[in-house]
Amino acid sequence: MSTTDAVTADDGAADRWAAVRDLPPSAKLVAKVLDYNDTLTQSELAEETLLPPRTVRYALSRLEDEGVVDSRFSFTDARKRLYSLSV
Numbered sequence: 001m002s003t004t005d006a007v008t009a010d011d012g013a014a015d016r017w018a019a020v021r022d023l024p025p026s027a028k029l030v031a032k033v034l035d036y037n038d039t040l041t042q043s044e045l046a047e048e049t050l051l052p053p054r055t056v057r058y059a060l061s062r063l064e065d066e067g068v069v070d071s072r073f074s075f076t077d078a079r080k081r082l083y084s085l086s087v
Contacts, residue, residue: 016087019066026051027059031068034085041080 020031026049033048034040040048046056060083063069068087074080 019068019087020063023062023066024059026055027062030056030059031063031085034069034083039082039084041074041082043080045083 017031020028023031029049029051030045033045037044037048042053042056042060045051045060046053049056051059060069060071064071068085069083070086071081071083074082
């Protein structure tokens with residue numbers, strides 16, 4: 001890989017996170033945890049991030065507003081929503 005290819009790859013990663021850059025730290029943390037895990041519920045996110053559920057809920061709403069996170073209903077428990085990163 002040439003240095004040009006490496007710079008282009010870095011630019012792609014930077015563009016990927018551009019929508020998250022100006023969000024609160026809690027939203028960035030939730031996005032990063034979703035980046036490492038395919039799909040998590042809100043309670044699983046709270047457990048993984050050690051953030052209060054209310055903070056996770058706020059972070060998810062901000063991420064959804066930016067179009068960074070997709071949510072869908074869980075097939076095993078329709079009361080729960082599953083969140084995944086869409087960038």
